[in-house]
Amino acid sequence: MIAASDSLAIAAPPLQPVSAPAGLGAVAAYWVPAARWEEARADWDELAAAAAEPNVFLAPGFALAARGAVASAGLGALLVTRDGLLIGLVAGRFHLLRSVFSLWTHDYAPYGMPLVRPDEAGAVIGALVSFLADQGVAALETPLLDAGPVADALEALAASHPTFVLDAHRRAVLTxxxxxxxxxxxxxxxxxxxxxxxxxxxxxxxxxxxxxxxxxxxxxxxxxxxxxxxxxxxxxxxxxxxxxxxxxxxxxxxxxxxxxxxxxxxxxxxxxxxxxxxxxxxxxxxxxxxxxxxxxxxxxxxxxxxxxxxxxxRLVDSCAIPGHPMIERIWPGRMELTTRFIAVAEGRAGVRYRAALACRRGFAAAKGLAKRLLRR
The missing domain is CATH 3.40.630.30 (Gcn5-related N-acetyltransferase (GNAT))
Incomplete structure (x- = not known):
């Protein structure tokens, strides 16, 4: 584990997860730039194996290899601990002049789930929002998440933080x-x-x-x-x-x-x-x-x-785009994936959040148009 003195240490509020006894103990969070991810390898491997919602794209071997092949400006991970035990790893990037933090997905990782221990989703999401607020970030983007504890924690957050659903679609799977x-x-x-x-x-x-x-x-x-x-x-x-x-x-x-x-x-x-x-x-x-x-x-x-x-x-994800002409004919199951754009600050949506949302929606529209033109 990287020591707090060696990274950007963020003191998280006294958070409690959804249920005990996992919630006993002090929560702290540390930002680790992508260039130093190897230093967290041992604890990271253990968390990846224990995560309530597994994500192979955040397995250390995959993530460390991908880091050099995709856009990595502003990339890092928030490591969340409880009494020194790693309970969450949230990989993501700052962009739009650091006004937005997006969970890490890319062309080779079509799933955005952070690594979180069982019963700790509330604590990890709370620590993430606290960290982003301290960094002056306006919006949290959570791409390509399915239903589960992390999505439930984000839904609870939406009760007090303006939230816009950028995308929701169903992907072919097998169960x-x-x-x-x-x-x-x-x-x-x-x-x-x-x-x-x-x-x-x-x-x-x-x-x-x-x-x-x-x-x-x-x-x-x-x-x-x-x-x-x-x-x-x-x-x-x-x-x-x-x-x-x-x-x-x-x-x-x-x-x-x-x-x-x-x-x-x-x-x-x-x-x-x-x-x-x-x-x-x-x-x-x-x-x-x-x-x-x-x-x-x-x-x-x-x-x-x-x-x-x-x-x-129990589930095989096709990783395919919606409406894929081949896979949807032979894999009949479907999994709902949602991308949310969440205001870091509570209350009414602020000017920076609204501006970031407008930019993000404009980018999505332009990307969609480009894909349609390429298919012609």
Whole structure:
């Protein structure tokens, strides 16, 4: 744990969580810039394993690797302790001239849940708001959160702090085995099998990780993401992120690369991450030479069936955009995700909060327009 004298120490108010006995003891909070996150690794690992709402994107191995591949200006984490025990880690960024603090999500982390011990959501959110008030921040943005203790604490906060819902949508998930493939997709699977020997392999069952990493990066780079320049192999930073994250998580059983091989040639590949009772189907790629057989869909259905059947897993998140034309046909479950924009100060919305909200809504509208134009 980083000592208070070595970081920005924030004395939190005498907060109590939702229920005892976890609420006994003094709460304190410390801001740790992203450049110093490694120093908190031991306590961070333990908290990630104990969190009431797991988030693999804040597993140290993933977050430390991602830090160098995405925008990191103003990035850090608020570490919240009770009598020296780490009870919460809230990663996020200051932006809009430090008027807004946003929980950390990015292109490779479509889930914003902070790491919080059971029964401590109220204490951690209270410490966060106190810290932000001391820093003169006007608004807290909480992107892509689902229902649970943290969302409940934010709803309680909304009773006295102006809150605007920037976005709410439903994402495809699995909470049980996916339905069987349609007649047409079974026909495509047979036709693909007629092209050669078809098999599914995984790093979880002994397939070599370096070969799987190279195969995934090659498939992605040769597809539409490569043409757009958004493939992981497109820059040294994003390639290093992917290689570093899987190298850390795979040996821990928190990640695996599954592939569909045809005569030993990869025709589809997918990355699955796991933390606690949840799995995330984060990345997928396929060989466009076999697109007529829908290898990506066939592998996605197989990955979902395997992931939800894994011991202890109760939900598999597709990480897909709303209305995704492939995954929503084969994964029937839905999870509500909400992005809130919360005033740090109590009472009526102040001028700085209203100005920040206007900027944020304008940015969202411009981003949405750009995506629609790219799809044309």
């Amino acid at each position: 049980e085995a996916p339905p069987p493939l349609s007649k047409e997709h079974r026909r495509l699977a047979r036709r693909l099998g007629e092209q050669g020997r078809l098999e599914t392999v995984s790093t979880a069952t002994g397939y070599a990780l370096p070969a799987a990493v190279d195969a995934f990066l090659t498939l992605e780079a040769e597809g539409w993401k490569g043409r757009r320049g958004t493939a992981l192999a497109a820059t040294p930073a994003t390639r290093a992120f992917f290689e570093g994250a899987v190298a850390d998580l795979v040996p821990r059983g928190a990640a695996q690369i599954d592939m569909l091989l045809l005569d030993g040639r990869p025709v589809a590949a997918g990355l699955v991450l796991t933390a606690g009772a949840r799995a995330w189907y984060l990345k997928t790629a396929y060989d466009e030479a076999f697109a007529r057989f829908s290898p990506g869909l066939l592998l996605s259905r197989a990955i979902g069936a395997s992931a939800i059947a894994a011991e202890g897993v």
